[in-house]
Amino acid sequence: MLHIYKDVAPSVLAILEKADESKLKVWQLLDMEQMPSFIHEKLAVVGDAAHPFLPHQGQGGGQAIEDGVALAAVLPFGTKSSEIKDRLQIFEECRYERAHRIQGYTRTAGMDTADLAAKGMKLDMMEYMGYNFGHDAWDYTTKALRMHLEARDKTLRFRNPIEFGASPGPRQPLGMHPTSVEIQALRKATPEKSRTYSIRFRTSRTYLQNLLPAGFAFTSPATVASASISCTTLDGMTWLGGGGYSMLGLYIHGINYTKRNGSKVFGTYLPVLFENAADPIITGRDELGMPKLFADINVKGNDGDERSEISLSWRGTTFGTFTVSGLTPEEPVPNGVNGSQPVQRGPGPPPPPPEAGTFYYRYILSVGEPGKADVEYPVFIPKPEAAEGTEAPKSFASKMATISLQGKNWQTLPTLHHVADWLAGMPMYGVGEAKLVTSTVVSDSSANAICHSWVRDIASAALNVSLTNLSAPTPVHFFSHGSTMMLGEESESADYWKACGDEALANGIKGVIMMGAHWDCLGDRIEVATNPSPGKSPVAYVHPSKYVNYKLVPDLDSADRCISMLKDGGFNVGANPKFEWIHDTYLILIRMFPAGCPPTTIVSMNARFDPHFHLRVGSTLRPLRNEGYLFIGTGGAVHNLYRNVWAPMLKYRDNFAQETAPEGWALEFRQSVEDCMTQNRGPALRRAITRLMKHPQYRDAHATDDHFMSACFVAGAAGDWEDEQEEKGRLGAETWELTNMCNSQFTLGSWAGGQRVAAAAA
Template sequence: MTDTTPDGTSSEPARPLRILIIGAGIGGFTTALALRQQGHDVQIFESSKLAQDTGAAIHLASNANGLLRRMGLDAGKIGGVECVGVTEYIPQTGAVKYQIDTSQMSKMWQHPWHLVHRAHLHTALKDMATGPEGKGQAAKLHVGSRVQGVDAEGAILTFEDGTSVSGDLLVGADGVHSLARSSIPGGDKKPFDSGKSAFRFLLPTEVLSSDSQTAELVSKIGALVMWIAEDRRLVMYPCVNKTMMNFVAIHPSKESEADITGAGWQETGSKARMLHIYKDFAPSVLAILEKADESKLKVWQLLDMEQMPSFIYEKLAVVGDAAHPFLPHQGQGGGQAIEDGVALAAVLPLGTKPSEVKDRLQIFEECRYERAHRIQGYTRTAGMDTADLAAKGMKLDMMDYMGYNFGHDAWDYTTKALQKHLEAQDKLLQFRNPVEFGASPGPRRPLGMHPTSAKIHTLRKETPEKSRTYSIRFRTSRTYLQNLLPAGFAFTSPATVASASIICTTLDGMAWLGGGGYSMLGLYIHGINYTKRDGSKVFGTYLPVLFENAADPIITGRDELGMPKLFADIDVKENDGDKSSEISLSWRGTTFGTFTVSGLTLEEPVSNGVNGSPPGRRGPSPPPPPPEAGTFYYRYIPSVGEPGKADVEYPVFIPKPEAAEGTEAPKSFASKSATISLQGKDWQSLPTLHHVADWLAAMPMYGVEEAKLVRSTGVSDSSGARRLD
């Protein structure tokens, strides 16, 4: 049985996840690389002897290129060519239809748009995922390993030879004819012919530049060039450091179906049939097609597929073409496979427990499902024949498509989604403005770690939190003080003489403040009770104001606890060891409170007594008041733009904290010699605090009852604060 931490999360030991990937294409290797860099144990199983894409180029738009760069792969260093323009020619005449200079447009995008040979990208990903260099443990590649069965629930792969292997997560990156996706309920989708097929081939750039008929077409190396007719098109762009030009000739499938005997990428095409299909294109286009090497000419069907009901099931996720096969009309097929792999790694940082995998896959799907299918929709629209677009009243908005496609970072997007998920799981996290950055560390959640974590205990042990508290208890007017009490609060005694205390605490060695500390000084009114809606009473001390001299505790205390905190400079000067002290309360040089304590002597605790005094005897005097169980205060948050109105207001109670286990007993010193001097100030000298200073200065003083100094280790974080009613 797995133990749980106080916040309800699993305490299962963290270790690298064992992740099994089916398929060693671009999607598979990207996923392996991203997961390797997260620190996981990754194995890749490829059915062929050497999985490698050949004979074609691929688009790496900003959205995909940025992810590769994040992982350390610079496409420019493997022959990638930056796309600097788009030119469309009229197919029949060869005249320019339009030109776009994307070199200026590229300033919009964080990363360049590269055009790269698929084989070069595939090899680079393979080397980075499986090579000895780089972050994390090298992924292990198993070639000639044909998967026969996928057990999503048990994360088990079974191979044709009868052997099997198990892990914590299965990833199906096995392409358009994926076996893995059939293990997802409703996922036994079969790809179908989209109605279009494509010839593909490469030509040396110099072959085109040396021919007067084609030289003009490659005069601006780096441009994406297109000829788009009613139902067929030719696309050309450079790769391999501008030395090669990649060609994709898309046309109705029925016109080349005789060449296609299988469903793969390596079917040899007929050059004569290709020339016939494009016979009505301009002479410059035909001159290009004539140069194709028929022995290297390939033809394949452009396959489409119905939308998967899900990309995940139990401990299985599918990525790339296994999840969403793409038509080539937006150049996003490879890019979306790259996004899938990186997003999957983003939800599985090192430390993710096997029991958390299924929940993390849900986040992966939420981040990928809608986006992948939306881009698929754009791609289908971009590939429609002119007549079909007109018949359906549809228009292409390529700039809108590009904006959505390029303007996304799957890592940033998914890590934010994971952050929100983890925050929702942790019931002890504290939030306060600015909330955009997520949960805030503070005294009740130091360093962003769980309060019970071993690291926090180690820090507190190495730098123990210490406090010294001076308190001066004095007599004053109950009728004056009661004007401070909100509805529901009252003095327990009817006497017109009440007790209150000025209490000043200086803290040091605070783990949540990097070992530093701060001081606080407040007015505490004794003998208060609060009557709840059910008629029951709670007894305690009321805190109307607490001054502190550091921003962080003021902000956290106001936001997380609702305490009535204000800023002031607090100077504590100790004289003659522990025997006397002088405390001043000021704001930017204006002092409005001075307190002295002298003649302190060590107080010996007496059993059954209170504050070291023997218990009093019962007599004809009134019975003693109920013991004070904690501290009251009132939370008030003003409404923005509506002066005098509150967004929320309610009373709060903090029970007295129990002594922390293992801490030293506090040392207490007592005295009868103490002074309190409070001065009212005008708004010029004390602009933000004069109303408080004036009230304090007018408070009647009937004499000091006692003064104390308590030195202790271990500091309460007030996490017991709770709303009353």
């Protein structure tokens, strides 16, 4: 000790010399490897028992306190015993990485400068201080718990600003489930009422036809068509605290939409709906995609009045006036604006089919790209069925009504003049009938809303047979691509890939995000393919006719988005405009999409093959699943070329020929992969996949790590808290090659509505 301090001030040395050498003791510093987990079932280990600290920062006590605070946050008073296991998983997610990272800082702080330099490390005190002291365990953990609870409740609705959590609205009144006891009691105490005036009139089909998006058509070829102006006033709405509002829309009758299979859906088309309150406009646009605009709507008239008048205006400028008079009671009819359907009256063409509901078109503009849509597709809302035990609506009818629509300029209607001008130009060939329908039952249109993904090829645009909403996360696939002969020969795996591709197209995917097994980057770098016209590396032993003419479609816009997201996530990432695609990716694309490659983005691996690094790549890009992108990792469940048995392939010229069963190590690891993929969800999936690299048979199954990294990428993309609510992963097909190569095909998650490919291995 005196030797170490020989250069300090003499006064300090004098103090040290007073120490009794016979009583000096060496304080042994102990360290410990990371525990694989802090929790087991309902047990949690905290403090130094979980993460012992060296003394160089004095953080042992601080981290133990943070453990206690995090436990208090996830286990508030009233937590049910059945929830403890899930809550402890949240605790570990919040504490595991942070505690170990600060452990690492402590170890670094205790190293000499020379040792740091020798290991290529540096001590960044500002970084350490920011991470050590810029964290609040309570705030961080309570947010994680809130996100967990929100992900578990599938009835919650989220709209901007999403930072404040789920938003109340018409389909989540007062933040509660519509069927809750509280909501039912409020609705019973203050019934929700509606009054709907509708005026049906004749106009020009050719004029109205210009409003219809591709795929829609009039059922009748006649040049005269029917449309309605419908105005509904709602009152006593629970979700508005007992308040109400009015809406007025143009409804075009006699419209059909042709589905992929050639069958037709018949209904009414709604091109525009005016409302006089911001709340229903925002919720209707965000949740239902309805074409809503703001306008002042003034309704004058009651049930017994001789004459009712409705005006449509904006800041004092009136551009629509509608009157109804002479209303008389009629027999009760179902709610709606269409009235009774036409019936056959003597010779002539048959009446059109009944209108089953209302169509409209959803369009969301892309931010920063004027004229480009982030998403667009038609939506269909079937007619609501009358609830059992409810009072039938009262209906009044008349033949006396007027419609007056006035065009305005940009000075008087700066944001609506284009709509007002079009409405004013609509020919009026006469009023057919007018109605007033009053009801104490207000239907929730979202309960029946069916959102159909838009088909990019306008020539074949059609409503999908499977009903889908792309705001839900897409499934994620981990495909074992096997040898090149998986392209050259048919197999159950190839059939499953094709079925998954068909399902993806039926659900209107926006593009594909892939990580393969044959492209990696040195250092800490990853790259995204941006070659606008990529070539293909040759596929050994496969006839060129099976792949040379297949046109690859790189998605450069999505590649740029991936690069931006990964940069924001802290990755050293860049574009590679010269990358030529390799068979590990385009083999899968050819099998999945033989008719044509969808827009595809390929992300490289990193040559250090850190499982957590690749997991984080998938996690960073995961939000794209909510936009309709399909994630695919292509590698191998068991893929060790050195341990394959090649003799049967040479003897029979068949990769699938097996004279003997797979060896025990291959069977054991293959089973472990299946267990991880099919028995874990959410963060548990991420932990299970990364732990596989410590499996006793891992190095037998994977001589190199490259074919396993895409499994980590997939676990990152499908291992969020939100994914805990998905069904467990499934083994869709499996093909053994060269005796010991196991090509397992896994799918995690399912399409909205529960559609899924039947497992070929079942």
